[in-house]
Amino acid sequence: MSEQLAASPFLFDVGRAAKPAPLVAPLPVGAGLNEIERIRRAMEASGEAAYHWIIDTDEIAWSANAGDVLGCDTAQLGSGRSFAAFLDADNFTSRYDTVMRTPLIDDGSGIAFQIEYLFRPEGRMGRAGVWVEDHGKWFGGRDGKPVEVYGTVRRIDDRHKRDQHLSFLGNCDPLTGMMNRGRMTEALGEAMAVAARDGTSCAFLIAAINNLPVVNEAYGFEVADEVIVNMGRRLRQVVRTGDAIARYSGAKFGVILNHCGEEEVNAAVDRFLGIARESVIETAHGPVWALLSIGGLLLPRHAADANTAMARAEEALTEARRLPSDGCVIYRPSQQRTAERKLNARSATEIVHCLKEDRFKLAFQPIVSAATGEPVFHEALLRMTDSGGETIAASHLIPVAEKLGLVRLIDRAVVQMAVAALQKYPDARLSLNISGTTAADPRWYPQIIGILASNRGVTDRLIVEITETVALSDLQETRQFVEQLRGLGCSVAIDDFGAGYTSFRNLRALPADILKIDGSFCRDLKNNADNRYFVRSLIDLGRTFKLKTVAEWVESEEDAELLREWQIDFLQGNIFGEASLEAPWRETKAAGNFMAASVLAQLPVIAPLSPKPEADPVRDFEDGLPEELSKLRQAIAALDASFKRGKPPETKVDPGIDEAVTHSAMKAAAG
DSSP: OOHHHHTOSSOBOOSSOOOOOOOOOOOSTTTTOOHHHHHHHHHHHHTEEEEEEETTTTEEEEBTTHHHHHTSOGGGGSBHHHHHTTBOTTOSOOHHHHHHTOOOOOOSSOEEEEEEEEEOTTOTTOSOOEEEEEEEEEEEOTTSSEEEEEEEEEEOHHHHHHHHHHHHHHHBOTTTOSBOHHHHHHHHHHHHHHHHHHTOOEEEEEEEETTHHHHHHHHOHHHHHHHHHHHHHHHHHTSOTTOEEEEEETTEEEEEESSOOHHHHHHHHHHHHHHHHSSOEEETTEEEOOOEEEEEEEETTTOSSHHHHHHHHHHHHHHHHTSSSSEEEEOOOOHHHHHHHHHHHHHHHHHHHHHHTTOEEEEEEEEEETTTOOEEEEEEEEEEEOTTSOEEEOTTHHHHHHHHTOHHHHHHHHHHHHHHHHHHOTTOOEEEEOOHHHHTOTTTHHHHHHHHHTTTTTGGGEEEEEEHHHHHHTHHHHHHHHHHHHHTTOEEEEEEETSSOOOHHHHHHSOOSEEEEOHHHHTTGGGOHHHHHHHHHHHHHHHHTTOEEEEOSOOOHHHHHHHHHTTOSEEOSGGGOOOBSSOSSOOOSSOOOOOOHHHHHHSOOOOOSSOOOSOOHHHHHHHHSOHHHHHHHHHHHHHHHHHHHSSOOGGGSOTTSOHHHHHHHHHHHHO
16 A cells, blocks of 8 residues: 555555454543544444545545444445446446546635535445545646545435435436436536546437327326336336437437547447337337337537537437337538528528518419409419518418418418508408418417407408428317308418319318419429319319419410319419519598409408307398399498498308407407
């Protein structure tokens, strides 16, 4: 044993197995006690034992009372390696990890530390265990890295039990017992710092249970929780000693792989996927098969901090989930991805500025009668004024807005502008497109309903377009939205019809008024036999369901003539008029709902959604009139009502609309 250890100022037993020194009988205060004896008695009274660890030789010297404190023969604890053999395998940390894996550098005053761990007096596999607080300071050599450690240990079983409960609540997930996301973020940052300091590599993975939503739906949340707990146990079985696993969120686990290169990452992924595929998970309601997708990255090569690392692991996980089966994707830098993000950032800034500065405008493209060639209504198309004052199409912003969650704000602005145009131009009839994000979001579309509910005087001149693919994505929510729109007097069109392969059942389930046939099928009909057959079938389908049909992107008179032969109702394309910021209607001070009888004859009259009211002689008389005369009378009544009350006549109001819902929607819109 080194002279350095023997010269320690404490009562270290450095030459043989440490034996507990007998407690000296109490003496008068200060009588005959030297400094070392005073320290020894103080340590015995406080239940602490001291140690000195020389890192270069791995030797540890203990104070004479260490055996009493730790409950074992300290002859077995003479080195750092032998001491580690008595530590529980599930400890979050150890003295070695704390001292040797720290990114800190000693400037000469030493680096303090304080840790807790479970010590097994009978060895790592022993059943008995005592909780130990290890408190000390390490000192560095000329390079500032650790060379020796001075410290004390004491048992803290009772305190640890209390602290552990509080710590568990703060650091662990109550369902699985794993680290929670907050503690995992700290641990990931520490692992990255050590790897950067030592010039090594580590990795971070996110493993997600892909089919958990299906389990939730089929069996309920209790069974889903069983699956999460069981999968967590499986993954923990194949995590290397020194690595860490956490409940990242929901059905996701985070794994920190220390001292890990690309080869080790691939091996770890194989272990995780293998144990997930190994067998079904037995639950209280029967066996469940769980599939994993994994996304990850090497660190600190591909991220400078923990938050960036987690974000990029999430990106890789998103890619992994697109694979046809369970699998893994490791993040790689991409110039294209970087360029897309810069574009997204610029576009988001542009969208926000356009909304704040009212730089979004509406352009109006006519949709004409196939029979007469006269405009019947106009589609409101979004335009924006760029920083140079030039007005350009805003279509390039919509995909970005949908990704970033800004499209709802654009939808609201478009509806507000359309309502303002309808109020300003009583002869106008407009159609506008609502994004799928808004149409399928029951938390947001009430704002659209609220705007329209507070402007009932114009809603019967508004057509709301919803794309077919969106309508099919959530049929129930879309139907509710459509019914509320029609209840307010709006017409509803299914846009891009033909792109989503709507079934007869779905088409019947949606209370729409108009089908707008996807323009990609209407181009160059004269030279495309497949498109001719398909478009003609769609027109016949619309007629079967008594829906008006619109052909989009009609760019030649030859195609228009074919469509007329097939009895299309309306045509849209640049040959009938390009979109223009100039309003094609005459502004009138008195905002009414009047429309020419010829227009009314071509557009569907929306029936109220409420149950049929009791017999009314006036209405019965109206029902007996010829159709054209009845529509003209309704139009005149609408005009008269708008002058008197500023809202549509009673026959156009759906008395079945729930006033509480309308009020709630208006309140949401105001918020």
